[in-house]
Amino acid sequence: MKPNAANVSNEEIQNTQVPLTQARFFAVFDPKSPTDSLSGLSLQLLEEQKQSWPQLAQGYASLATVKLRELQCDGYRVFLQFNPGRIVSTGAKVDERSIRERPCFLCVENLPQPQKGILYGEEFLVLCNPAPIFREHLTISNVNHIPQAIGPFLDTFLSLARDLSPGFSLFYNGARCGASAPDHMHFQANPSGAIPVEKDSGDTTRRELRKRIGDVSLFSLERYGRRVLVLECASKEALQTVLRSTIASIQRLIGTSEEPLLNILASYEPHIWRVILFPRDKHRPDAYFKEGKERILISPAAVDIGGLVITPLERDFESVDAGMIERIFAEVSIEQQMFEEMIEGIRA
């Protein structure tokens, strides 16, 4: 129920935060006893929000005008997407000071007035992304302002991937590796199969089985120009354990207790999860920081390193070639040797 400002005191209004949050709910989804499909509910949310939220309608109108270009790289294909609406994200300042000084755009109290979401469990809100890359693009953010880190939410990540299937896949950008809100925990979702690596990771001529740990199979992808680990398993718990061990293995190699630089994608097909993990050496390539004509505004996160490279500037869209993409992918991925040691260090 919305508070009625006419007959409540200021103090009472301040104490009505919960009802105000509830006014944001388009629907409530309980993963423990689902009554609707989350995938279906999310599509309904999108339709409703396109009607009631002009900024979102504008974002999708702008998406309809994006241009695509296919590049044949050495052993794999990528697509460039010229999407001027993404300049905010690609050009985002993600240093600590800039983050501290801006109002957080994922905090419930800062969401634009017409924005609504689907409450998922008790902690996450499924929202529409107002600067879409995909024909359906969701942001799933924590209801609390807590830092971006997947460790505490691996179970949620895999549950969401299952519950958003069959329509959507899920992805995560590490706090130092593409998240434009590194201070606020969130995932994103894309239409299943819209990121090239989703299909490439199932290509049996490309995948090489590296290890089996219990029920979890670990593959690498060959002729792919970047380091990627693919994990498959029918047990959420077993997969979680191996994912945790993978992250710990990278941490040992680089000698840190912080979350390493990574991008992770997850999808679910009855009854198996597939997780695709890109361990990274750096977030933005050197070319991003150059001046004038040498500057290339490509800031690779999960979608880009997955093979759909976003270029918010038309100049880059026209001029970037296969060789540049190969160099950027090689530059931002961890080295082959470290990748081998990472796999070596993954245990049950």
Ligand SMILES: [Zn+2]
């Ligand atoms: Zn926040």
